[in-house]
Amino acid sequence: MLKARIVLRDSPVADSTAGWAWYRETHVARLERDVKRAALLVSPLFQAMKPLELDEILKFASERRYRRGQMILQRGDDGSSMMAVLRGRVRISFFSGEGKEVTLNVVNPGEIFGEMALLDGQPRSADATAIEETLLLVVERGQFMRFLRQNDDLYLRLLAVLCERLRQTSMALEDLALFDLPVRLARVLLKLAEDYGRPDSGGTRIDLKLSQRDLSNLVASTRESVNKQLRQWRESGAVNIEAGFIVLRQPAELKRLTDAR
DSSP: OOOOOOOOTTSTTSSSHHHHHHHHHHHHHHHHHHHHHHHHTTSHHHHTSOHHHHHHHHHHOEEEEEOTTOEEEOTTSOOOEEEEEEESOEEEEEEOTTSOEEEEEEEOTTOEEOTTHHHHOOOOSSEEEESSSEEEEEEEHHHHHHHHHTOHHHHHHHHHHHHHHHHHHHHHHHHHHHSOHHHHHHHHHHHHHHHHEEEETTEEEEOSOOOHHHHHHHTTSOHHHHHHHHHHHHHHTSEEEETTEEEESOHHHHHHHHHTO
């Protein structure tokens, strides 16, 4: 008894090498689009957009490659674009008055930076450097603004996003005004562990080297005060510092500290 075999026209089992190549290219293109769309959706700015609007933005976005250690942008540069990290990592930093580099953030694959420049075009507030070989998705402000002018409804949605960010900033300032240093530092360490933590034999290691000066800038305190607090937590067994990396040995203790306020 003969059995019929049905082969779809756009299936990889189509009858030729060309068919396989067509399927592979189409599949890869779809995956690349999904990765880029997912990177944009990390930002609340793009979460306010519809799928078709995101696809329109991807049409005029471009890719740029940077070598390890290469400067991507400098503080004071024109705010002419937003960037999403597709591969690699980017350090966001600035130099203090004493000439020391202060790390503000490390941008990982699937995350973005510089998105507010799309709206205000203001000069860059920090430096950005490729930590390793890096591939970025770049959206230029000029093209984005032309797209925005054609979509009145999107204006209102982005306004709501900006209002929410302003509200979050106000809450962050409230934290600085109302909470003492142990609570602020505990919150920062728990957030860093959430974003950059990985399991370690002694607890959760924050896989990001931050100096005590970096931490003091993040919690609006002095390096000496941060050093004193970290020393107290090391003595109690809540945290440890191994080869320059902070390890949360008892994150529940830090969590109880933040929950109690």
